[in-house]
Amino acid sequence: MVTTTPTPQGTLTGNVLFYSNPEPLAKELHSKMGVKRMDGPFAFAKVGHAVPLTVGEFPLAMVTGPIIFVGDEKLPIAVMGLNAGENMFVKDDGTFEAGIYIPAYIRRYPFVFANDENAKQMVLCIDRGAEFVTDTDYDMGFFEPNGEPTEYTKNCIEFCNNFEIERQRTMGFVQLLKDLDLFETKEATFTPPGLDGTPGETQKIAEYFGVSEKKLNALPPAKFVELRDNGALGQIYAHMHSLVGWDRLIALAMTRASEQPAPVLNS
Template sequence: MSDTQATDSPLSGNVLFYSKPEPLNADTHGKLGVNQAEKPYSFVSGTNLVPLTVTEFAPAALSFPVVFLGQPKSPVAVMGLRQDQNLFVTEGGQYQASAYLPAFVRRYPFVFANDDQNQRMVLCIDRAAPFVAEGGTVPLFEGGKPSGFTEQAMKFCNDFETERQRTVRFVEMLEELDLFEVKEANFTPRNPDGTPGQVQRLAEYHAVSEEKLKKLPAKKLAELRDNGALGQIYAHLVSLLGWDRLVAMTFERANTAPPAANA
């Protein structure tokens, strides 16, 4: 269940990008609107990992590695090799047009928060978002009711929550089948004489083991194929070829960066 009404209940959960989430309601936010942002994706530039839902694996695989991280094995898009750098966002806050834009980013500045006391989800907005302001071009409320823009945002967040829950079940299924393994992404630089240099580890993560996948019974493989999971697994595996692209983009970014000023 979702709601846009005010609540006195404590909301739970900390979410990437959202520094000042507030339950959306007409009394507090009735005069707010959204303006066109000069740097629309600057809020993404400081992170290299963005959560993904399972239905995003295929389009995301064309742009960046899709890996599983942490104890919950949460799927994420790896968008840079440094924790504080997103290679797909320019210094001007623009997103690379040819790359897939995760739904986690597209829903911003809206998000659902858990109202544990009332056992419901409450639609919130990040009041710290620079493009949310009083008298904004696109109003959040009209006549004391959610505007068409806000209604669309609520539907998007509802759909995202559905996909998030589907993703949790997908990961649980992979764990039940014992398909995960720990993998490393490595980079071997070249010495000036052209010989291979010392191998550098870029990341350690969880991924589906191709060997374990091949050993599944034919009946189980057919089941994964029929429910669409096999396609998502292969999309994830193909995406792992994207580490080389991230390395190339990192060098390109470094080469185009302005020289540091002399002290």
């Protein structure tokens, strides 16, 4: 389900973006289940206008749209649409527009790690609500006849393990920005043209957290060099440069709106 603020991973409770029916993957439950190949496997992501992002993805994601931080935890997300529940880059056939970076959060679906509070460990879950998860005519099963995970499942486990490592690294990156007090509240705005061509009333599209260029430039030289040497500075600049993507999203929305057929008025 879509949440206004995407939910951090690591829990089986609450709303987690895209996952409608997650359950721990187990041979007792899923030995005769698997996934079927689909020409358009990303239809589920059409409702994801704000998708969680890991810090290592910033340089790739910055060319698609804004990278912003939201909520008390300052969760980094890739903005992929201006309206809640509408990913502007997923086509009706379940494929992404050409040249769009697909976040790892989307690519790992229908798998997800979650915390088992009782066992105090991470467990791998599968979304039984996924369109391509089935118990009939599947192309890639979850388990071998002997109960061992298939090569497909092993690869998915490795992907999720790597994602979890990157998620932890992202938390450390965000904490670093918090410790240096680099965040500030930002707004994305749009000034539509009036009927006479003059600028109309400015509209606020979004409010979010971002790195303050003023605060960044005011850091002591030694701290600035430290950010450069540990790689954080490059990620910060990727975030800051990505914010021009608001203009791209606005232009795309206006273009699509202009292509809509005019309503037919009854006489």
